[in-house]
Amino acid sequence: MNIAFWIISAVAVLGAVLAVTLRNLVHCVLALILFFIGIAAHYFLLHADFLGTVQILIYVGAVAILILFAIMLTHNVTGTDGPRELLGLKWWSGAAIAAMLAVVLTRAIQGDKLAAALPAGDRAQSSVAEIGKALVGGWVVPLEAIAVLLTAALIGAVVIALEEIRKSR
Amino acid sequence: MNIPLGHYLILAAILFAIGLAGALTRKNAIIVLMGIEVMFNSAILNLVAFWHYKHFAVPTAQLFAMFSIGIAAAESAIGLALVIAVYRHYKSVDVDEMRALKG
Amino acid sequence: MNYPGKGLVAGLAVTARNFVGSYFYKDRLITVQYPEERVQTPENSRTFPFLVYDESPDKPRCTACKICEVECPPKCIYIVMDRDEKGKPRQQPKVFDIDISVCMQCQICVEVCPFESIKMDNDFEKSKYGRFNDLVQHLPDLLKSNAYYLKIKPTEAAEVDAKLKAETEAKAAKKAAAAAAAAAKAAAAPPPAAPATTAPPTPPSGAAT
Amino acid sequence: METLYPLLHATFANLPDWAVRVAAFLIPIAFIFAVYPAIFALTTLVERKALGRIQNRYGPNRVGIFGILQPLADGLKILVKEDIVPRVADKFTHFLAPVLIVVPGLLVYLVVPIAPGLVAVDLKIGVLFALAVGTMSVIALFMAGWASRNKFSLLGAVRAVAQVVSYEVPTVMAGVAVIMAAGSLSTLTIVERQSGGVLNISNWYVFRPWGLVGFVLFVIGGLAESARCPFDLPEAESELIGGYHTEYSGFKFALFQMGEYLAGMAMAGVTVTLFLGGYLGPGSGTGLIGRLIAMLWFFGKLAGMIALNIWIRGTWPRLRVDQLMGFAWKILLPLALVNIVAVGFWHFLTPRPVAWMVTTVWLVVWVVVLTKCNASAHLEKREYRYV
Numbered sequence: 001m002n003i004a005f006w007i008i009s010a011v012a013v014l015g016a017v018l019a020v021t022l023r024n025l026v027h028c029v030l031a032l033i034l035f036f037i038g039i040a041a042h043y044f045l046l047h048a049d050f051l052g053t054v055q056i057l058i059y060v061g062a063v064a065i066l067i068l069f070a071i072m073l074t075h076n077v078t079g080t081d082g083p084r085e086l087l088g089l090k091w092w093s094g095a096a097i098a099a100m101l102a103v104v105l106t107r108a109i110q111g112d113k114l115a116a117a118l119p120a121g122d123r124a125q126s127s128v129a130e131i132g133k134a135l136v137g138g139w140v141v142p143l144e145a146i147a148v149l150l151t152a153a154l155i156g157a158v159v160i161a162l163e164e165i166r167k168s169r
Numbered sequence: 170m171n172i173p174l175g176h177y178l179i180l181a182a183i184l185f186a187i188g189l190a191g192a193l194t195r196k197n198a199i200i201v202l203m204g205i206e207v208m209f210n211s212a213i214l215n216l217v218a219f220w221h222y223k224h225f226a227v228p229t230a231q232l233f234a235m236f237s238i239g240i241a242a243a244e245s246a247i248g249l250a251l252v253i254a255v256y257r258h259y260k261s262v263d264v265d266e267m268r269a270l271k272g
Numbered sequence: 273m274n275y276p277g278k279g280l281v282a283g284l285a286v287t288a289r290n291f292v293g294s295y296f297y298k299d300r301l302i303t304v305q306y307p308e309e310r311v312q313t314p315e316n317s318r319t320f321p322f323l324v325y326d327e328s329p330d331k332p333r334c335t336a337c338k339i340c341e342v343e344c345p346p347k348c349i350y351i352v353m354d355r356d357e358k359g360k361p362r363q364q365p366k367v368f369d370i371d372i373s374v375c376m377q378c379q380i381c382v383e384v385c386p387f388e389s390i391k392m393d394n395d396f397e398k399s400k401y402g403r404f405n406d407l408v409q410h411l412p413d414l415l416k417s418n419a420y421y422l423k424i425k426p427t428e429a430a431e432v433d434a435k436l437k438a439e440t441e442a443k444a445a446k447k448a449a450a451a452a453a454a455a456a457k458a459a460a461a462p463p464p465a466a467p468a469t470t471a472p473p474t475p476p477s478g479a480a481t
Numbered sequence: 482m483e484t485l486y487p488l489l490h491a492t493f494a495n496l497p498d499w500a501v502r503v504a505a506f507l508i509p510i511a512f513i514f515a516v517y518p519a520i521f522a523l524t525t526l527v528e529r530k531a532l533g534r535i536q537n538r539y540g541p542n543r544v545g546i547f548g549i550l551q552p553l554a555d556g557l558k559i560l561v562k563e564d565i566v567p568r569v570a571d572k573f574t575h576f577l578a579p580v581l582i583v584v585p586g587l588l589v590y591l592v593v594p595i596a597p598g599l600v601a602v603d604l605k606i607g608v609l610f611a612l613a614v615g616t617m618s619v620i621a622l623f624m625a626g627w628a629s630r631n632k633f634s635l636l637g638a639v640r641a642v643a644q645v646v647s648y649e650v651p652t653v654m655a656g657v658a659v660i661m662a663a664g665s666l667s668t669l670t671i672v673e674r675q676s677g678g679v680l681n682i683s684n685w686y687v688f689r690p691w692g693l694v695g696f697v698l699f700v701i702g703g704l705a706e707s708a709r710c711p712f713d714l715p716e717a718e719s720e721l722i723g724g725y726h727t728e729y730s731g732f733k734f735a736l737f738q739m740g741e742y743l744a745g746m747a748m749a750g751v752t753v754t755l756f757l758g759g760y761l762g763p764g765s766g767t768g769l770i771g772r773l774i775a776m777l778w779f780f781g782k783l784a785g786m787i788a789l790n791i792w793i794r795g796t797w798p799r800l801r802v803d804q805l806m807g808f809a810w811k812i813l814l815p816l817a818l819v820n821i822v823a824v825g826f827w828h829f830l831t832p833r834p835v836a837w838m839v840t841t842v843w844l845v846v847w848v849v850v851l852t853k854c855n856a857s858a859h860l861e862k863r864e865y866r867y868v
Binding site: 024026027030033049050053054056057060061062064065068069072127128 | 571574604605606609610612613614616617619620623624627639642646649666
Binding site: 002005009012013016017019020021025028029032035036039042043046047048050051054055058059062063066067069070071073074090091093094095097098099101102105106109110112114118125127130131134135139142143146149150152153154156157158160161 | 171172173174175176177178179180182183184185186187188189190191192193194195196197199200202203204206207210213214217218220221222223225227228229231232234235236238239240241242243244245246247249250251252253254256262
């Protein structure tokens, strides 16, 4: 199972790196999908099966498609390569900030006592029934809040995207 | 599984840094959004890793992750709608060109 | 009674009837198992031209007059007249090529032929593996008997036959009349032999008169 | 893996443990890779013959007896065809799309049980897994359409994506009804919940009022998601040439066909599992004979669903794009939501006849309301002057 962790991690990191560095927008989205699938595989590895499928359903099935549609509505659809954005001052500063963050976080995690103290092992077992009971039990208010939020986001997105059309007519 | 929790945390940190780098360095608004998605996902990965190693007895962390995923979906929908609206206005999705507060 | 999806269900019933019916009633099936079963091609259907001969392939009706070669719009016909050793024309083609990759089946060659020699075939199985030379039809491929013509286009061939017969009879009658006149003339003058009643020498005699 | 292992372990006790483990891991994979593509090959032939009979033709009957070798001939022909990649195409994506399109279809079979205890992986979230993996084909479709650099391809891809995303919603909702009734996401458990009753048949979920509605919804959604006939707009030949696979030739084109058929068959398999009692039927059981009969039942039902697909393809005309979207969002989605409420009634109303009556009335009323609300404008019968 250790090998699985390393392979999946490599896939996820590769997907993330490609998603933010490739010049072609559509390629970026495809790399992002690779990253999403890698994260979903990690969830399966962590025995959070339900979250893994939710990840695929929502991120791969909905968010990625949404981004693709947004690209086709904004950019030229054939997806020609964008301008070369690397190696400017902005790039160096952004990369430096990110690298520093990575270094700081890694050092902090390595020095952390909790992470070192927790034993590695396969004790976690995801139970869909438990999640379901919790969702309609004690967590019903947050669930409904999320539902309202999603509805509001849906309506809001439609309103934002439609406004200019109405004006232009 | 013999992977310690630290590995997952470091992986999530690296992914977060990659997402941050994308959000900071790229000019295209859609790629900035994608960088934010990467950061979201690495954070949720952290949550699930902690659930697996420490709080596996209760499903709370999974619920939290699910709500985060739902919020991320709403966020990306709104963000992309904004990008489309901005594109209609400026005919560009370059974040450096969106400076005017006036429409 | 009207219910949602009524038309869809009715359509399903129709196709189900077709599906089952086609196994039990042969006459429902409209397709023909081609190489084994064939449908009679309509008499007026046409594909490419062929040459008609009467008795034997050595003597086609064609006289290599080259009218069709000149008239052919896409210029797909190539004719070389046959000559004997002395270089005298033999009134029949030595080479008669039709490039059916060029031929557009317009039937103009048939219209202009004065000897009812070139006719439209309805044989459509002419595909070949080669693209260029294989599609050029030579004299042996083109020559087909009058019996074949009668078979594929009975009415048209019968009309042509009747016309040719009438022509030869008219010619024979004319010849006979001419011979009779000559005989009457010769009766007064010295009597020569009168072998001019057979058909072959008609064109030269026609040309001579 | 987890389900085959104890079975093999009990049968071949003298083999070493690792061998049994490897066998338990490899046999389901080999089975899925061998059997379902073979069914696909057979389906292409049967479909062409059945469509021929529906149109009063013979169908292919030349290669081998009754044309049985036709799929082989088709495969050979398509293998030796030239593989053309457009000059401006995005080469890597263009290559990757037909490979990816086969994957989701094959993955779904992992959770479709074919006999008691015989399922490649008994996931606790089996149904959700099948539905989630099914959505991933969208990505491959989009990649194919986008990478071809062809307007028709891109239009087909956009249509495909919009259609699959729209029909995903009512399909999942229809599945939710079954999940609620069974109380489990595991496909094996769902099938087991349908056992019993008269001849092992009468407890199938399709013989419930909500099950019937859910079955119809699921079949329609499955047709739409695999872009089968009444919903084959993404590859509408008369409008879009070939849709997203316009620029594909040779074996890549064959992979697209295979991916579509595998996805359609996978949806049929999930439909059988959820609504038609999976492998259940008279004679199915846990012994060797019982398992064989159960497999016969499963593949028989699968064949029935495929036959239904072919019958529908031979009959119904293609929808218009606006009709397609309207149908998904205005009729199927409300009906699926209403259906979930009907399952709630079914669960809580105690005497069975009462539950039957209430759910039936509830569903019939809603079907009537939805059809009345969405009825198209009534057109007068047209009189023709020259008939």
